[in-house]
Amino acid sequence: MEKIPFIICGEQKTGEHQVLEFGPKENRTKICLPEITESDIRQINKSDMQAMHELSIDEIISFYSKVGRLWNSTTYEKREELVDLTCAVTGYSKEMVELGMKQICGVLTKEYLEATVQSDLGDKRLLDEWITRAESSVHCQPRGKALHILAGNVPVVGITSILRGSLTKNVNIVKMSNRDVITPSYFAQAFYDIDPEHPITKTTSVIYWPHTNQEMFSKILSFVNVVCTWGGHDAVQETRRNAPQGVELLEFGPRRGMHLIGKEAFSELNKTTIKAAHDLTLFDQECCYSPQMSFVEGDVNKYAESFAKSLEEENARLPKGYGDPKFHANITNARMYSKFRGHKVHTSAKTEWTIIVADNIEDFPTHPLGRTIFIVPVKDLIESLVHIGPETQVVAIEPYERSVDLREHLTLRGVDRITHLGKMGYFAVGAPHEGMYPLSRMVRWVKMRQ
Amino acid sequence: MEWEIDKLLQHPEPFRMPENEADESKFKSFIQIFEHHYKNCEEYRKYCELYNLKPHDIKTLDDLVKIQPIPSDAFRGTQKLITSVPQDKIVMVATTSSTTSKSPCRYPLDADTLRRTSMTGIRFLTDVGVKDGFMCMLTPSPDESDTGLVRGMNHVLKDGLKFGDRIMYAVHNGNVQTEAVLNNITSTHHRPVHLYGPPFVYMHLVDYIEKHGIEVKLDKDSRLLITGGWKTVAGEITKHELNEKLAKTFHIKEDQVRDGLGLTDIYTMIMECEFHNKHVPPWIHVSARNPADMNIEVDEGEEGILVLMSSFITSFPAIVATGDMGAVWNKKKCECGRHGQIVEHRGRGSKLGARGCAIRLEQFMEAITRK
Numbered sequence: 001m002e003k004i005p006f007i008i009c010g011e012q013k014t015g016e017h018q019v020l021e022f023g024p025k026e027n028r029t030k031i032c033l034p035e036i037t038e039s040d041i042r043q044i045n046k047s048d049m050q051a052m053h054e055l056s057i058d059e060i061i062s063f064y065s066k067v068g069r070l071w072n073s074t075t076y077e078k079r080e081e082l083v084d085l086t087c088a089v090t091g092y093s094k095e096m097v098e099l100g101m102k103q104i105c106g107v108l109t110k111e112y113l114e115a116t117v118q119s120d121l122g123d124k125r126l127l128d129e130w131i132t133r134a135e136s137s138v139h140c141q142p143r144g145k146a147l148h149i150l151a152g153n154v155p156v157v158g159i160t161s162i163l164r165g166s167l168t169k170n171v172n173i174v175k176m177s178n179r180d181v182i183t184p185s186y187f188a189q190a191f192y193d194i195d196p197e198h199p200i201t202k203t204t205s206v207i208y209w210p211h212t213n214q215e216m217f218s219k220i221l222s223f224v225n226v227v228c229t230w231g232g233h234d235a236v237q238e239t240r241r242n243a244p245q246g247v248e249l250l251e252f253g254p255r256r257g258m259h260l261i262g263k264e265a266f267s268e269l270n271k272t273t274i275k276a277a278h279d280l281t282l283f284d285q286e287c288c289y290s291p292q293m294s295f296v297e298g299d300v301n302k303y304a305e306s307f308a309k310s311l312e313e314e315n316a317r318l319p320k321g322y323g324d325p326k327f328h329a330n331i332t333n334a335r336m337y338s339k340f341r342g343h344k345v346h347t348s349a350k351t352e353w354t355i356i357v358a359d360n361i362e363d364f365p366t367h368p369l370g371r372t373i374f375i376v377p378v379k380d381l382i383e384s385l386v387h388i389g390p391e392t393q394v395v396a397i398e399p400y401e402r403s404v405d406l407r408e409h410l411t412l413r414g415v416d417r418i419t420h421l422g423k424m425g426y427f428a429v430g431a432p433h434e435g436m437y438p439l440s441r442m443v444r445w446v447k448m449r450q
Numbered sequence: 451m452e453w454e455i456d457k458l459l460q461h462p463e464p465f466r467m468p469e470n471e472a473d474e475s476k477f478k479s480f481i482q483i484f485e486h487h488y489k490n491c492e493e494y495r496k497y498c499e500l501y502n503l504k505p506h507d508i509k510t511l512d513d514l515v516k517i518q519p520i521p522s523d524a525f526r527g528t529q530k531l532i533t534s535v536p537q538d539k540i541v542m543v544a545t546t547s548s549t550t551s552k553s554p555c556r557y558p559l560d561a562d563t564l565r566r567t568s569m570t571g572i573r574f575l576t577d578v579g580v581k582d583g584f585m586c587m588l589t590p591s592p593d594e595s596d597t598g599l600v601r602g603m604n605h606v607l608k609d610g611l612k613f614g615d616r617i618m619y620a621v622h623n624g625n626v627q628t629e630a631v632l633n634n635i636t637s638t639h640h641r642p643v644h645l646y647g648p649p650f651v652y653m654h655l656v657d658y659i660e661k662h663g664i665e666v667k668l669d670k671d672s673r674l675l676i677t678g679g680w681k682t683v684a685g686e687i688t689k690h691e692l693n694e695k696l697a698k699t700f701h702i703k704e705d706q707v708r709d710g711l712g713l714t715d716i717y718t719m720i721m722e723c724e725f726h727n728k729h730v731p732p733w734i735h736v737s738a739r740n741p742a743d744m745n746i747e748v749d750e751g752e753e754g755i756l757v758l759m760s761s762f763i764t765s766f767p768a769i770v771a772t773g774d775m776g777a778v779w780n781k782k783k784c785e786c787g788r789h790g791q792i793v794e795h796r797g798r799g800s801k802l803g804a805r806g807c808a809i810r811l812e813q814f815m816e817a818i819t820r821k
Contacts, residue, residue, distance in 0.1 A: 212685075325741040326741070326775060329741040329773065332771075333771060336519065337521040340521065350743065351741075
């Protein structure tokens with residue numbers, strides 16, 4: 001039984017109010033969480049927004065850079081515990097969790113954070129000063145309290161959300177997902193380990209309540225000014241329904257990724273499929289950027305065979321994590337369906353990965369995720385466009401030169417990001433996210449006429 | 451052609467046959483039906499060939515695990531029916547509901563299958579204790595619903611058990627006719643009175659009776675059959691709690707309330723015995739497969755993907771995996787004295803969607819208000 005603390009304005013609080021269980025039934029991990037009391041809610045509501053406002057952006061970036069160094073340090077006493085518990089709770093393999101840690105530490109650097117603010121707001125000084133723009137002096141004020149409703153599927157995504165809250169000088173209230181009740185709690189614990197008196201430490205709260213607890217959700221929503229909601233359709237809809245008028249709502253709902261493979265990619269097929277396999281493997285295909293379908297010019301069977309080999313290799317490097325039997329059942333069902341329909345199905349020995357090749361896109365089964373890709377042969381990549389809409393967040397194209405001809409078509413159809421094959425899970429510095437610059441929406445743009 | 455299944459269906463006590471006799475008869479029926487589908491359904495034969503499976507590979511009942519199931523989604527949305535009989539033999543195409551797909555599964559049925567469906571229906575109803583009296587169906591009538599649980603049950607009651615006019619349907623135009631139900635079940639001179647329907651309609655009735663302080667006393671031989679559809683009331687009430695409530699409200703014993711498992715893809719209903727175990731009749735074989743490897747069965751009582759096989763359906767390969775999860779016991783003894791497999795439904799595979807007639811009923815009856 002592990003007691004995971006909630007963080008109430010920097011203070012750790014443990015308890016045995018809620019018990020969550022994770023993992024296989026023969027080796028369950030039990031996590032005890034405390035109760036959120038009325039007093040906790042009052043304290044969170046009274047978080048010192050002024051102290052956050054008084055921090056300079058450089059102080060904020062400096063603080064998070066220290067957190068990054070701490071988490072990157074092999075001597076940090078909580079690191080091993082964090083990794084082990086994250087594996088047990090999320091089901092991800094240790095290799096995957098370590099990759100997630102590496103991604104987080106890559107984000108927690110002065111260079112990355114400065115570039116993020118600079119590209120998102122245009123000028124990082126706007127957070128501290130009044131900057132002349134044409135006839136006005138312009139300044140970015142924090143909105144106040146930012147609630148982050150996390151999905152828990154990709155650790156770095158939750159951390160990014162929290163960072164955005166701080167980089168805009170908002171007070172952060174983090175609602176963990178039962179998918180990952182570890183990473184955000186340990187992240188905030190690291191604040192305390194660096195400086196227990198720091199305004200970021202003293203204004204950050206990390207809590208959890210089950211989604212059925214509408215009352216708690218309403219109480220918290222009643223005093224926040226901005227909500228960043230991540231996850232599935234139901235979670236996002238729920239927030240939209242309940243958010244009071246005037247609250248800035250940033251939605252990061254469910255999306256999917258696609259691969260477009262041009263015939264030129266066959267000249268170095270092995271390299272191509274190694275990159276494609278990495279995209280598919282990342283976080284066991286649970287991300288909004290994970291590829292679910294691949295449109296391939298040329299010999300699809302040759303491509304699928306090479307892809308299968310690469311997936312086997314990638315699975316050895318980043319093993320698939322634990323999944324509930326029902327997820328395995330979905331994969332098995334999709335395989336059986338496809339075989340019955342006469343599609344070509346390539347599989348691992350168990351349910352680690354699956355490739356299904358079919359001519360008719362309408363004939364695929366319900367997508368089971370879990371490292372499954374549907375491959376559709378096309379004569380020209382342009383044929384894929386009819387199957388791509390706003391539900392597709394990111395498209396990876398190989399060779400990348402082909403993106404020049406496709407980018408206008410793809411983005412007009414709703415795609416937000418075009419990237420290199422193998423890079424779907426890595427965000428370029430300065431890039432917008434889901435069609436917006438989030439920091440610019442987490443501040444109030446104020447002006448004074450000169 | 452002489453069908454082994456027809457001999458099996460003639461048995462007066464199919465749930466209580468000596469185990470050796472039941473096993474032998476079951477095996478003969480299943481090997482014959484598998485051969486039939488293998489020979490007459492081209493898609494299924496090709497599918498078996500992918501697994502290098504031929505009828506002669508099935509030598510004992512234990513070999514039934516080698517038979518590859520078809521995911522029920524494969525029956526969905528196809529123009530061409532998957533069938534093991536010539537087109538001119540198909541007398542009806544049955545559909546099952548879905549909450550995740552607009553296309554229902556389409557199952558062709560021939561006259562032999564329908565005849566046997568009726569016989570199996572009679573067998574399970576009489577086994578559970580519904581032989582005569584009055585039946586109140588807490589569902590729409592067959593005129594308002596084409597679901598298997600409504601039409602199939604109506605067919606069995608009217609034609610099989612000769613209930614004639616001793617049936618009422620409680621739902622009209624999406625509304626439960628609560629007062630008419632209570633009036634009929636308390637005033638009819640046809641006894642015992644039985645009820646059949648999904649849990650949420652039962653709960654609606656109980657709420658109404660409690661709210662209005664009405665006294666409703668059913669008979670010692672009454673049966674309250676629940677058709678599944680527990681998803682709707684998940685988190686509101688457990689099976690045990692509903693059983694208790696129904697027993698108290700209708701002044702009956704708890705063992706008169708029987709939960710059913712509607713296996714709509716193979717046109718079968720499995721009802722609980724008085725000890726609340728769901729006994730699989732010998733014309734059905736249920737197998738719980740390892741979710742990561744369909745060629746392996748999980749241990750007795752362990753959760754796996756349910757594979758359902760019917761030996762009485764000749765018109766399509768009724769060897770299906772519906773995405774349901776469950777546990778199977780092959781050797782468990784029940785105090786009721788019935789033999790054979792026992793099955794327990796453990797929910798749906800996630801994201802596979804909820805299927806089953808009660809879910810469709812629930813959509814149909816959205817207008818019902820449960821205060």
